[in-house]
Amino acid sequence: MSFSAVNILGTMPEIYLTFFGCILLILETMVPKEKRPWLAYFTIIGLVFAMVASIGLNGKGLPLYSGLYIIDPFSNFFKITIYAAAIITVLLSLPYLEQEDIHIGEYYAFLLFSVVGMMVMVSAGDLITLFLGIELMSLCFYVLVGLKRDSTRSVEAAFKYFLLGAFSAAILLFGISFLYGAAGTETISGLANFINNPGALRPMVIVGMILTLVGFTFKVSAVPFHMWTPDVYEGAPTVVTGFMAAAAKIAAFGVFLRVFWVAFSGNRHDWDLLIILISILSMAVGNLVAILQTNLKRMLAYSSIGHAGYALMGLLLPNRESLFALLFYVFTYMFMTLGAFGVILMMRKKGVEGEDISDFTGLHKRHPVAAFVMLIFMFSLAGIPPFGGFLAKFYIFFAVIHAGYTWLAIVGVLFAAIGAYYYIKIVMAMYMKEPEETVVFQSTPMGRLALFLTAGTTLILGVYPAPFVEYIKSSLALFVP
Amino acid sequence: MTFLSIPILTFLIFFPIVSALLLLPFRAIPNSDRTVRILALVLTCVEFLLSLDLILGMHHGSYQMQFTEDHLWIPFANIHYSLGVDGISIVLIVMTTFLLPMCVLTSWKGISTRVVEFMMTLLILEGIMVAVFSATDFVLFYVFWEAMLIPMYLIIGVWGGPNRLYATIKFFLYTLAGSLLLLLVIVSLYFVGGHTFNIVQLMGQHYSRTFQDFAFLAMFAAFAVKVPMFPFHTWLPDAHVEAPTAGSVILASVMLKMGAYGFLRFSLPMFPDASHFFTPLIFGLSLAGIIWGAMMALAQEDMKKLIAYSSVSHMGIVTLGIFVFNYQGIEGAMMGMINHGVTTGALFLCVGVLYDRTHSRQLSDYGGIAKVMPVFSTMFMIFSMSSLGLPGLNSFVGEFLVLLGTFRTHMALATLATTVIVLAALYMLYLLTRVIWGVYVQRTWSLPDLNRYEWGALLPLVLVVIWIGVEPNPLLSFLHASVSHLIGQVQGAAPLASLR
Numbered sequence: 001m002s003f004s005a006v007n008i009l010g011t012m013p014e015i016y017l018t019f020f021g022c023i024l025l026i027l028e029t030m031v032p033k034e035k036r037p038w039l040a041y042f043t044i045i046g047l048v049f050a051m052v053a054s055i056g057l058n059g060k061g062l063p064l065y066s067g068l069y070i071i072d073p074f075s076n077f078f079k080i081t082i083y084a085a086a087i088i089t090v091l092l093s094l095p096y097l098e099q100e101d102i103h104i105g106e107y108y109a110f111l112l113f114s115v116v117g118m119m120v121m122v123s124a125g126d127l128i129t130l131f132l133g134i135e136l137m138s139l140c141f142y143v144l145v146g147l148k149r150d151s152t153r154s155v156e157a158a159f160k161y162f163l164l165g166a167f168s169a170a171i172l173l174f175g176i177s178f179l180y181g182a183a184g185t186e187t188i189s190g191l192a193n194f195i196n197n198p199g200a201l202r203p204m205v206i207v208g209m210i211l212t213l214v215g216f217t218f219k220v221s222a223v224p225f226h227m228w229t230p231d232v233y234e235g236a237p238t239v240v241t242g243f244m245a246a247a248a249k250i251a252a253f254g255v256f257l258r259v260f261w262v263a264f265s266g267n268r269h270d271w272d273l274l275i276i277l278i279s280i281l282s283m284a285v286g287n288l289v290a291i292l293q294t295n296l297k298r299m300l301a302y303s304s305i306g307h308a309g310y311a312l313m314g315l316l317l318p319n320r321e322s323l324f325a326l327l328f329y330v331f332t333y334m335f336m337t338l339g340a341f342g343v344i345l346m347m348r349k350k351g352v353e354g355e356d357i358s359d360f361t362g363l364h365k366r367h368p369v370a371a372f373v374m375l376i377f378m379f380s381l382a383g384i385p386p387f388g389g390f391l392a393k394f395y396i397f398f399a400v401i402h403a404g405y406t407w408l409a410i411v412g413v414l415f416a417a418i419g420a421y422y423y424i425k426i427v428m429a430m431y432m433k434e435p436e437e438t439v440v441f442q443s444t445p446m447g448r449l450a451l452f453l454t455a456g457t458t459l460i461l462g463v464y465p466a467p468f469v470e471y472i473k474s475s476l477a478l479f480v481p
Numbered sequence: 482m483t484f485l486s487i488p489i490l491t492f493l494i495f496f497p498i499v500s501a502l503l504l505l506p507f508r509a510i511p512n513s514d515r516t517v518r519i520l521a522l523v524l525t526c527v528e529f530l531l532s533l534d535l536i537l538g539m540h541h542g543s544y545q546m547q548f549t550e551d552h553l554w555i556p557f558a559n560i561h562y563s564l565g566v567d568g569i570s571i572v573l574i575v576m577t578t579f580l581l582p583m584c585v586l587t588s589w590k591g592i593s594t595r596v597v598e599f600m601m602t603l604l605i606l607e608g609i610m611v612a613v614f615s616a617t618d619f620v621l622f623y624v625f626w627e628a629m630l631i632p633m634y635l636i637i638g639v640w641g642g643p644n645r646l647y648a649t650i651k652f653f654l655y656t657l658a659g660s661l662l663l664l665l666v667i668v669s670l671y672f673v674g675g676h677t678f679n680i681v682q683l684m685g686q687h688y689s690r691t692f693q694d695f696a697f698l699a700m701f702a703a704f705a706v707k708v709p710m711f712p713f714h715t716w717l718p719d720a721h722v723e724a725p726t727a728g729s730v731i732l733a734s735v736m737l738k739m740g741a742y743g744f745l746r747f748s749l750p751m752f753p754d755a756s757h758f759f760t761p762l763i764f765g766l767s768l769a770g771i772i773w774g775a776m777m778a779l780a781q782e783d784m785k786k787l788i789a790y791s792s793v794s795h796m797g798i799v800t801l802g803i804f805v806f807n808y809q810g811i812e813g814a815m816m817g818m819i820n821h822g823v824t825t826g827a828l829f830l831c832v833g834v835l836y837d838r839t840h841s842r843q844l845s846d847y848g849g850i851a852k853v854m855p856v857f858s859t860m861f862m863i864f865s866m867s868s869l870g871l872p873g874l875n876s877f878v879g880e881f882l883v884l885l886g887t888f889r890t891h892m893a894l895a896t897l898a899t900t901v902i903v904l905a906a907l908y909m910l911y912l913l914t915r916v917i918w919g920v921y922v923q924r925t926w927s928l929p930d931l932n933r934y935e936w937g938a939l940l941p942l943v944l945v946v947i948w949i950g951v952e953p954n955p956l957l958s959f960l961h962a963s964v965s966h967l968i969g970q971v972q973g974a975a976p977l978a979s980l981r
Contacts, residue, residue, distance in 0.1 A: 324557055364639075368508075368598075379631060384657075385624040391555070394620070394664065398558060401668045409665050417658040424634075424653055432638045432646055462624075469557045 010057065010064045010071045013050040013079065014119050020046030021112035028105025036103055040094045043108040044087055047115070051083040063125055067187050070125040077327060077475035078122040078254040085247040085334050086115050088342070091450035093239045095442070096345045100237060102147050111243070114140035118251035122258070127176045127186040127212075130255055134172070134219065137251065138165050141244060145236040157235025164228045168218035175211025178204050188263045195266035206270055212259065213274065219252035221301075222308045223281035233301035238353060241297060242341030245304050246334040253311060253330050257323070265318055275315050280411055282309030287419035296344055297355050299422060300337065303381060306419055307333055310396050310412060317403035320476065325395035327472045332380075332388040332461050339454030340377040343370060346443050354439040360426060362435025370441045371430045373455045380458045382423040383416050388461025488550050489534055490564040493574070494612045496531065500524045501604035507597045514596040518589055521600035525581040528607065532578040535571045541958055544568075544966030546617055546681060554621065558671065560678055565617040568963035569745060569815060572956065574614045576822050577735050579941075581607050583826070584727035586938035587833050591726050592640055599640060603727060606632040610735050614742065619667045619678040626739070627660055633728070633736065641723040648716075648723035655716040659706035662699040669696065670751070684750045684970065697755035700748050707740030708800060710763075711770035714793045721789040722842075726833030729785065733792055733829060734822035741799050741818055745811070749803070750970040756804065757971075763804045768897055770797035775904035779911065784832045784842045787912055788825060791868065791905065795821045795876075798901055802883035805890055806971050811964050812957060813882025819956065820867070820875040820949065827864040827942040831857070834935050835916075839926045844912070849921025853928045858917045860931075860939050867946045869909040870902050875949035 008015070024039060031039060054076050062071040089111065097103035117137030124130035142165065146158025180186045182204035183194035195205060218225040233241045264271060286306025293299035311333070314326030347354035354360075364371040380387035393416060400409045443451075461468060504520065507513045539547060546565030554562040566574065584603060592599050609629045616622035630653060638649040667678070673692055674683045688696070706713045717737075721729050749756050774793030781787040795817065802814030834857060835850075836842055851858040867874035870881075880902065888895035931939070949956060 321558075384631065385628045390624070390627070394668075395558070397665060398668050398671070401665065402672060406665070406669065409668070410662075413661040413665060414658075417654065417661050420657050421650070421654060424650060427634075428638065428646055428650065431635065432649070465555055466553075469555055473557060 006062070007064045007069075010062050011069065013053040013057070014116055014123075016050045016053060017046060017112050017116050017119070020049075021109045021116070024105060024109040024112065028109070031105065033103075036105060037094055039105050039108050040090050043090050043112060046112060047083050047087050047090070050115075051080060054079050054083070067189065068126040068129050069120075069123055071123060073475040073477060074258075075119075075123040075254070077472065078250060079119050081250055081331055081334055082115060082118050082122075082247045085243065085250070085338060086111060088338050088450045088453060089239055089243040089247075091446045091453075092242065092338075092342045092345060094446050095444040096237070096239050096447075099348070099442075100148060102149075102237065104147075107144070107147065110140045110144050114144070114243075115247070118247060118254075121251045122254035124255065124258070125188055127179065127188070127191075127259075130259070131169070131173060131176060133251075134215075134255070135169060137248060138169065141165075141240070141248065144240045144243075145232060147237050147240065151235075153235040154237065155235075157232045160235075161228055161232045164218070168215050168225065171211050171218075172215025175208045175213075175215060178208030178211060182208060188259060191263040192265060195264065197266075202267075205267065209264055209267070209271060210274075213271065216252060216256045216259070217278060220249055220256060220308045220312070221305055222278050222312060223285045223305060224278075226282065226285065226305045226308075229305055230298045230301040233304070234295060234297045238297065238341055238345035238355070241301075242338045242345070245300070245341065246338040249304065249308070250330045250334055253326065257315065257326065260315060261318060261323075268318070272316055275312055276405070276408060279309040279312040280408070282306060282312065283412060283415040283419075284309075287415045287422075290419070290422045293422070294357055295355055296357055296360070296426070297341075299357070300340060300344075303419070303422070304337060306415065307337075307381075309415075310393065313396055313400050313405075313408065313412065316400065316405065319399075319402065321395070321402045322399040323476050324472060325392075325399040327476060328395050328469070329392040331468070331472065332392040332458070335454045335457045335461070336377050336380045336387075336389055339451060339458065340374065340381065342447065342451050342454060343374045343377065346370070346441055346447055347439055348442050349439045357426060357429055359436065359439045361429045361433040363430040363441070365435045367441040370443070370451075373451050374430060375427050376455045376458055378423040378426050380462070382420040384420070386459070386462045388458045388465070391462055391465055488548075488564075489531070489538075490548050490566065490611075490615045491550060493528065493532055493535075493578075494564075494608045494615070496608070497524065497528055497604040497611075498608040501601040501608075504597055504601050504604070514593075517597050517600055518585065521604065522582055522585045524604060525578070525585050525607065529575075529578040529582060532575050532611075535566060536575060536959075539566075539568070539571055539959065541568075542962055544962045547571075549617070554618070558678075559676060560620045561618045562621060563618045563679065564612075564615045564621075565681075566615050568959040568961070569742070569967075570614040572815065572819060572959050573735075573738055573742060574611050576738075576819055577607065577610050577614070579945075580730060580734050580822065580826055583830060583938040583942065584730050586934045587726045587730070587830050589934040590932075591833055591837050595639065599636070602632045602635050606636070606731065610731075610739075613739060617680045619670065619680055619683065621678075622680070623660070623664060623667055626663075627657070629736070629739075630656055633732070636728040636731075637720060637724045640725045641728070643723075644719075645723040648719040651716045652720040655706050655713070659703040659713070663703035666696045666699045680746070686751075688752065690754055693752040693755035694758065697748055697752040697759060700743065700752075701759070704740040704743035704748065705766070707743070708737060708796050709740070709793065710800060711766045711773055711793070711797070714770065714774070717793065718786045718789040721829075722783060722785050726829060726836070729829040729833075730826040733789075734826035737792060737796055738818045738822060741796070741803065741814065744800065744803050745814075745967065749806075750967060753971045757806075760804050760806075763800060764891070764894055767797040767801040767804070768894065770794065771801070771898055771901045772904070775901060775908060778908040779904070782844050784835075784844060784912065784916070785829070787844075787908060788828050788832065791908060792821065792825055794901055794905065795825070795868075798880055798883050798898065801894075801898055802879075802886060805883075805886045806968065807886045807889060808964065808968060809882045809889070810886030811967065812960050813879050813884075813886055815960050815964070816879030816882060816949075816953065816956070817876075818879075820879045823942055823945050823949070824864055824867045824876055827939065827946070828861075828868060830935075830938055830942070831861045831864060834931065834939075838928055839924075844915040846924070847916040848919040849917075850928065851917045852921045854930045856930050857935075860943055861917060862913060863943055863946060865909045865913050867950070869905040873947075873950045875946045875953075877950060878953045 120133030148154035182201040221229040290302035380389035383393040549565035551563040612625040778790035802810040
């Protein structure tokens with residue numbers, strides 16, 4: 001391994017953010033309590049720096065550190081999406097953290113460190129690097145989920161997430177060790193070469209592959225490893241939930257794609273049925289159980305399980321359509337879900353969050369703009385045009401039918417119709433019922449900016465998606481065989 | 482040739498949508514309801530006048546898409562923003578823009594809360610409906626086809642009656658479930674039909690029989706729900722009863738036509754073999770709809786439900802006419818669509834006039850209206866007569882043509898379908914007897930005759946009803962070229978089907 005200038009330069013965004021995170025930890029001790037909003041601005045500056053650096057590196061398919069780390073347009077797409085999610089999250093955090101009285105400087109540092117973890121995940125060219133990225137991200141989230149120390153729900157969620165997360169990490173590591181045992185290498189390209197070789201040790205590879213699959217499905221919260229999702233999403237502070245649902249999921253899909261498309265492309269037929277099964281189960285459980293929820297955060301948790309099912313269908317065939325569909329899906333999903341959580345965290349009911357569906361009744365009468373923004377997110381999540389969620393689903397079905405799985409598309413469509421019900425239920429509550437006086441919608445300029453960005457992008461993604469489409473197309477240029 | 486040197490279709494689509502956004506500032510101005518109503522009326526009238534440009538500039542002899550526009554919209558999977566109209570869609574677009582001012586007028590007194598939002602929703606809906614009839618890219622079509630659900634959902638759900646929650650969710654889920662299968666057909670067509678979403682190019686292909694059968698059935702699900710055909714019609718009465726008058730008018734006059742338009746535009750020319758094969762199914766369901774709808778109409782106490790069920794019956798005639806695959810049948814069906822749009826829309830306006838005064842739609846609350854509202858009663862009677870197919874008024878033309886076309890090929894079917902005329906006479910006369918004739922009982926409400934807004938809404942419709950009834954040829958002349966081309970497309974496949 002060499003520490004040449006190229007390697008340092010290529011990982012500049014990661015280095016920036018780590019540096020900013022460390023500075024934040026120091027600043028936190030020096031900045032008085034009432035000046036803490038400056039920490040948020042400082043975080044945004046760091047993220048923008050990193051984003052500029054990543055854009056500057058775009059287009060170069062660089063294997064760095066002897067192939068342990070890969071900077072290519074594909075990883076840059078994921079990184080830029082994650083920065084965007086993080087910036088919106090910081091915009092939403094400021095008022096929320098103050099209201100919940102958990103405004104501590106370490107929050108921003110942990111946020112940045114988790115972003116670094118995600119960046120390592122999507123750039124990993126080696127399974128151990130990948131594992132380090134996942135662990136860095138997860139450890140930060142264990143802390144962030146339990147940020148509300150005096151709330152039992154939050155602590156319980158953090159504990160649950162920690163136990164199950166540690167367990168799944170162990171399974172993932174176990175799988176990696178099998179793969180290493182079989183192939184004698186843990187770089188992704190080395191594994192791919194080994195598996196393409198007809199004399200590969202198949203049983204060991206399959207065991208290793210299934211164990212890594214378990215680890216990844218846990219991270220994207222797909223059935224049957226989804227159990228943690230509703231509890232953690234409900235218990236965590238809402239900004240953290242939004243950030244988890246948006247960014248952590250995207251990063252997990254990034255590694256999922258990289259490992260299964262590159263390393264396991266040779267034994268595709270060993271796992272495509274498993275993916276189909278997982279995706280059908282996720283759509284079924286996510287969409288059906290969401291109908292029964294009365295807590296909006298829980299409902300969105302189940303909805304996120306369902307959405308993972310849709311996105312997973314994009315893994316099925318190694319062609320541009322599938323990859324494009326998956327990237328477009330996670331990109332769109334990030335804006336929709338972050339925005340929806342953003343609306344939830346601005347609903348206040350006697351000093352606490354109004355997170356029940358009944359708290360949204362009659363929102364249209366009192367806060368027409370908030371209700372309209374939520375309407376955009378709900379219709380978009382349901383996949384109704386002219387919003388981005390429709391095109392995302394469209395491209396997924398496009399890829400699935402191209403792959404020849406028309407029956408799977410029919411199943412997906414049926415669950416989409418069922419899923420529409422619970423999203424419409426929210427719209428119904430907001431627009432067609434009489435308001436409850438106790439709940440108010442409190443927004444700050446920063447929060448409004450975040451909602452404007454997410455809602456606007458959701459709409460643009462459905463109406464004039466051409467620039468985004470071009471960008472995603474360019475980012476998968478080097479990746480598709 | 483067009484008289485305005487602008488891309489007229491894009492203008493017709495986005496003029497109402499943009500002007501809706503311009504109404505938004507009026508939310509902040511107190512007591513601006515009246516201004517907003519007047520503005521909305523002016524805007525919809527301007528839109529109607531602009532749409533006349535299509536009629537004036539159209540080539541009558543050509544079946545080709547006219548006023549075409551084409552731009553790349555999404556640079557992945559070759560999705561275009563392409564528009565174009567032929568005779569069939571021009572007639573439907575003009576009908577839509579003609580009815581919208583009536584919708585604004587009928588909401589003058591009927592809608593008193595959130596007027597700005599209502600008018601905005603109405604205008605956005607108008608733009609989307611025009612777009613549905615003029616899109617020639619399949620994905621673009623689908624986007625508008627589904628996007629239409631949102632404003633319609635809000636119109637029923639926000640300004641609707643007491644049971645609106647149930648009605649809206651039923652309406653939404655029924656139509657959504659049907660449409661999603663259509664989406665799969667669209668995507669499959671892309672791969673089977675040469676990697677394009679262009680409707681005209683997709684029509685030019687020949688598809689394998691199995692694909693045709695599956696695709697036809699999936700499309701059928703989408704269109705049959707919208708029409709609505711017999712077993713899929715149950716959302717319609719609920720939605721109509723809860724919708725405000727303007728919502729009912731749009732639902733009956735425009736949205737139901739979209740299902741039939743879908744059959745004409747997509748199912749027939751793209752899947753001719755399957756269309757022939759499934760004809761018995763469509764005939765059976767149409768006939769069931771004709772009779773069932775009429776019988777149900779006879780049993781209703783609620784005026785709106787009665788008219789809603791009569792729609793099911795009349796739309797049965799339309800689908801019947803489409804699938805007899807001859808000139809009279811299809812032109813009759815087109816006429817039927819226009820006539821149903823005008824007449825049923827007018828009937829819903831009439832019910833709205835009564836409802837605004839009494840807040841009741843129950844037949845038992847009325848009787849002897851003719852004594853106090855003579856002008857209204859006259860108009861109501863004209864529309865009822867039109868609905869029951871009185872010769873000399875509009876509906877007769879369409880129904881007669883359909884029955885004639887059916888009679889040429891399926892005599893027994895035509896005989897059974899003729900019951901529509903008898904049954905329609907029964908329920909319409911029943912409605913008239915209960916509401917207009919009989920003894921007038923003074924109740925707590927007062928029943929003044931039509932005010933000027935209601936005059937404005939109903940009089941143009943009376944004129945159209947009589948005009949089409951007396952002289953249908955100008956209207957038919959728009960359809961000839963497109964319909965004969967369509968018949969050519971379907972007939973071309975007929976020998977193949979019979980060989981099987």
